[in-house]
Amino acid sequence: MVQTSGDSAGFDVLTEVLGGIQLRSKVHGRYELTAPWGMRIDSSPNPLFYAVMRGNCLLSTDEESLTLVGGDFVFIPAGVRFTLRDAKGTRALPVEEVYATRGPMRCGGLLHYGGGGVAATLLVGSFAFEGEALSPLLRHLPTLLHVKGDGIPALPWLEPTLRFVASEVEARQPGYDTIVSRLADVLFVQALRAHMDSASHANGWLRALVDPRIGKVLQRIHEKPQAPWTLAGLAKLASMSRTLFAERFRALVGEAPLAYIARWRMHQAMVLMRDPGKSLAEVARDVGYETESSFGKAFKRHVGMTPGTHRRGVSPPAIR
Template sequence: MLSEHSDVLSQVLKLIRLRGDRVFHGELGSATEVNFPPGPATFLHLRSGELSVSLPHEAPVLLRPGDFVLLPHADGYTIRSESSSKPRQCFEAAIDVSPSRNAQTFRWAMDDGTAGSFLAGSFYFDGAPLRSLLTGLPRLIHLTCDKVSEPAWLAAIAHFLEVESRSAGPGSSLMISRLIDLLVIRTLRMWVSRQGNRIGWLSGLSDERVGRALNAMHREPYRAWTVAALAQTAMMSRSTFSNRFTAVVGLSPLRYLTRWRLTIAADLLRAGTLKVTEVARDVGYGSEAAFSRAFKEEFGYPPRDAHRIAQPSVFLVRSSELTDDPFGRSLK
């Protein structure tokens, strides 16, 4: 099952493209609270001390040196340091971390030394089709240093990111973007491998039989799949498989297959190297007209316009505002 799990995840992660070029350093004094407004996705790597990070209406998460936090949605967040002997000082962050001003260091309430320091960065998911793949992610992903099976990779990437952000040499912005891309993808891969309670297609990865069907669809999206054929792959009866797949993933098997085919198609069309007819064939449609109808229904524009329409860099809407996961069950 491990190889099947990896195959599905690799197919999804292959489509993820990030635009990340903003990095800054932060230091907090004791009994300090800094509120960051909603914005792009963010990561934090605690370098020293103890701090906590929290999202609106959720309990704070304590961070220790080496811990890493990924905030993939558009939530505002708060970073705090603790002290039992001082009144809390509160700040509203207004940080300009444009690419030309990487490696800025921001210090809050440092009169009595540093309670905690961190490296942080912002990034956007590049391209609207990724919303279908990533809206099922939690609002906060926390990797603790003691539970990361390969702590060296996290420390190494964070180190190179810090060095590159301070160098400001030729190609520095590109290097920072690539390092952020590596950091986020590696984090998502590790998080998915460790979770048992997931939403949508992520949940299907932990179900052995549903996972077989997912792997088959991801490996051969062009095949003329039927529910009966997928049930045979999962070694289940047709009705039992259909009910189980829908309960776990949140979509019927063929509806999921359609979403996956169209996600691949959007990526191919965006590259602009294939004709619409070729893309339709490659993702399993026998008719360009049928493909065009399905594509327009999914994305709001015809496939022939896909390579001309600028795909915006997006950050994901907050989980509390979602009414439906396009690749999974209701998030309410």
């Protein structure tokens, strides 16, 4: 089981970050596919996931291709162009054309598609996040989050969870929509854990969480975002020189330590502002600003609008 590094017993950075983005999952239904078949998704407004219940298929993005086999689970962030097909060289129709003659997928839906050959069954669903604009997790997710059902180490939770989801989708008993959505939440979190366990040679925020030194620093930052952090203090916490710490942090996380802290404080502020009973002055103090004025300037610099405007529900411009 993955544990983040650090001295603060009981504090879990991943749990805190997941709570801030308000994960909402939806299982749309099941694909019953027979070769040859292929579909192309040029852009999805929401992250998608596919779980292979039987057979296999080829998933390709502009950057990589991988073979999915029975028991595999893959997460694909929003906006990524990709294709699914039974084999290399099979023509992939736009998914809109596939749906056009078969109707839209709804929770519990079933889509039959293909030429009558070798069969494959996929579960398909999507994720939605609220408050994700400044989340370090979603900014640094890999293009493909692939969990292998027969991977090393074995994942005893994956197959029974997928089968439970599939049985609920098929049975469509009262409350099945809620059950499969919660199970999809579990799949996403377990996929993150599996990625953290397997990414020993990869950089990124998830890798940083389990780095012995940088993970310890991230844990303390997330535990106390309001603390007066300095580069020297963070380096001391990591038992590294300032130069080596700054280089290591940037290599893993993708930005400088103090820039990360500023971004995380603004993300936390956006989460805190969901509470209508919390004043902006209280929010400012909770994320490390002595005055509401200094907080407001920092918030506008990162989000592109004032805290008051954001609180009124106005959609922000592109996050910087």
